[in-house]
Amino acid sequence: MTSGDGGAGERPGEAAELSLEVTRQAPEEAVELLTTRSDETIVEVLQQVSPGTAQDILDEFPEERKKEILAAAPIETTRQWSVNLTYPEGSVGRLMDPPVGVFHPEATVAETVGELREMVKEAFITYGFVTDASGRLEGVVVMRDLLLARPEQRLEGLMLRSPFSLDPETPLMEAMRLVLNRHYPVYPVCDGQGRLVGLVRGHVLFEEQAFEISAQPGAMVGVEKEERLSTPWTRSLLFRHPWLQLNLLTAFLAAAVVGVFQDTIDKLVVLAVFLPVLAGQSGNTGCQALAVTLRGLTLGELRSGRERALVLKEALLGLLNGALVGVTAGIGMFVVARLQSNPSPGLLAFVVFVAMTASCVVSGLSGALIPLTLKRLGADPATASSIFLTTATDVASMGLFLSLATVLLL
Secondary structure (H helix, E strand, O other): OOHHHOOOOOOOOHHHHHHHHHHOOOHHHHHHHHOOOOHHHHHHHHHHOOHHHHHHHHHHOOHHHHHHHHHHOOHHHHHHHHHHOOOOOOEHHHHOEOOOOEEOOOOEHHHHHHHHHHHOOOOOOOEEEEEOOOOEEEEEEEHHHHHHOOOOOEHHHOOEEOOOOEOOOOEHHHHHHHHOOOOOOEEEEEOOOOEEEEEEEHHHHHHHHHHHHHHHHHHHOOOOOOOOOOOOHHHHHHHHHHHHHHHHHHHHHHHHHHHHOHHHHHHOOHHHHHHHHHHHHHHHHHHHHHHHHHHHHHHOOOOOOOHHHHHHHHHHHHHHHHHHHHHHHHHHHHHHHHHOOOOOHHHHHHHHHHHHHHHHHHHHHHHHHHHHHHHHOOOOOOOOHHHHHHHHHHHHHHHHHHHHHHHHHO
16 A cells, blocks of 8 residues: 555554564564554654664565555655665664754854754754865754854854764774763764764664674574564574474584594493583584674774784683583592493593693684684674584594594494
């Protein structure tokens, strides 16, 4: 149903209900919910959600319907939505509201206050933004200074010059690092020439960051961030199943390693008891390194050129933790081997110790290198990183353990 259908069947207040509903759903599902509504209702809904959510939903509409929706919106809103759509997903430009409260430096306080009285009837205004004739941002005026200034004073003598601003091309996580210690309610967004192209509200930035961080654990195991609790099971299956197939293939790789040493396991059955112990410990070591690396990448703590130091640190921690855990595991193997009357309990304990230490080193390295490699390749560092890490740790721990046992005991 488009605007020509008149929105039949829609009731007062329905847009507010729909806006709450679409924020709980992935963009594709939101489009399915809205597609039968009138263009006017869709515009009203999109105006009540965050700009980022509105852009994501608009992106999912067919091109013709998107044009009809934009045509039904107010001119300023249409212009801003069209501008926002030109910026990459996950960038500041996708979150912009239209610039409001914009004045020229020659305007007086009395003139500015008169204009503001009319503007606040239609928009929530926190700051006044002062631009030159070409639209370049020159300063910001706070309401307290405007209230206390003389009526005849010009804004150019009242404004705060060279204010902080964001670039519309800046990725969201980078923007969050830039504003971390500022806590402004509104941030101006300026293009490469310094022209004011939009405004981003602080709470919108933090909402988007919270969503990105909440999606990270799912991304590590192949759950797409578009999937929500309300996502139909058919779409959830489509999102998840390919990653499970990949996980199965990597599991076959680990099983193949065990298969290569089947004769060793047949002769030393006690080794089978400790295979899950090594896999579990080395896997947890890798997950610790992965968690710290992802946190550093997300919060901007990992500066350029510090990757080598991070990898070396995780390798050292893997060595130390592996050695300490390896002593305990070795003692466990010694006790089990003695109870089974194995003729080489000491040698078996040594094999466990060395394998545990070496596999934890590999796991620590993998936990740091996998997200760094994904980032360098241009992918989300969290994307299925846990699946790749599990493969690396399983192959390393089982392969080292069984190869050592074959060389030293058979």
